[in-house]
Amino acid sequence: MSGTTARRTRGLQTGPRSTQVIENVRAATLAELARAGFGGLTIEGVARAAGVNRTTIYRRWPTKAALLAAVVEPLLEQYDHDPRTGSVRGDVLAIMLMIRDNAARPEGRALVEAVRAGGTGELGDLLAVVTSRAMAPFRRAGVSDLIAHLAFAGVVMWDQTHDGPPGDSDCAGMLDALMPVSGGV
Structure with a gap:
């Protein structure tokens, strides 16, 4: 590496903020499913609706099916x-x-x-x-x-x-x- 270090995350978080993020993502997924259906569901759309980064979603739910499973x-x-x-x-x-x-x-x-x-x-x-x-x-x-x-x-x-x-x-x-x-x- 040329003077930069790899960003390290702490993996899946727990606690009140994490619980709130999970609920926001679940609600956003449900809203996006109602709006666009499963075929039109995107991780980007859910992230935008939940007010989180796409990586936050991909870390816990790597697929649309995983998002639906959480719902x-x-x-x-x-x-x-x-x-x-x-x-x-x-x-x-x-x-x-x-x-x-x-x-x-x-x-x-x-x-x-x-x-x-x-x-x-x-x-x-x-x-x-x-x-x-x-x-x-x-x-x-x-x-x-x-x-x-x-x-x-x-x-x-x-x-x-x-x-x-x-x-x-x-x-x-x-x-x-x-x-x-x-x-x-």
């Missing part, structure tokens, strides 16, 4: 906790309602829209994580993977053929079709 993480954390209603049917219905509510939130809509826009290649790893975490409470409730996947898809895809997300009675009707009540159960 949806609070939704995914909900799947780490079981409803514990006292019955398998009650648990499955509660999980379906949680999925519905998550899919209707801005973060959930952003993920669904990114997938619908053809971002599955770039989002493959994130989709695998989302699917795994959303299926986990079904598995812990003791239902088959088939019922879990049909319940998940039925709730998430409902608005494709209806005027909005499924209501409570719609979710209950799907559950009745998937797990008919019999005299012994």
Whole structure:
């Protein structure tokens, strides 16, 4: 080196300012997704909207998919906790309602829209994580993977053929079709 030294950073920072930066970037990412969609999302646009340098973003989230993962993480954390209603049917219905509510939130809509826009290649790893975490409470409730996947898809895809997300009675009707009540159960 000719008299200059390489700039050294301290890596990922923690603390109140770092927490604020993370929240600003998450909010900016969500706003940019709403404005431009996943295809139009850029690290530069998020950095500008969040009031941070691009390197601040690249240090934590090197890809657009990583930014989207940060946005949806609070939704995914909900799947780490079981409803514990006292019955398998009650648990499955509660999980379906949680999925519905998550899919209707801005973060959930952003993920669904990114997938619908053809971002599955770039989002493959994130989709695998989302699917795994959303299926986990079904598995812990003791239902088959088939019922879990049909319940998940039925709730998430409902608005494709209806005027909005499924209501409570719609979710209950799907559950009745998937797990008919019999005299012994």
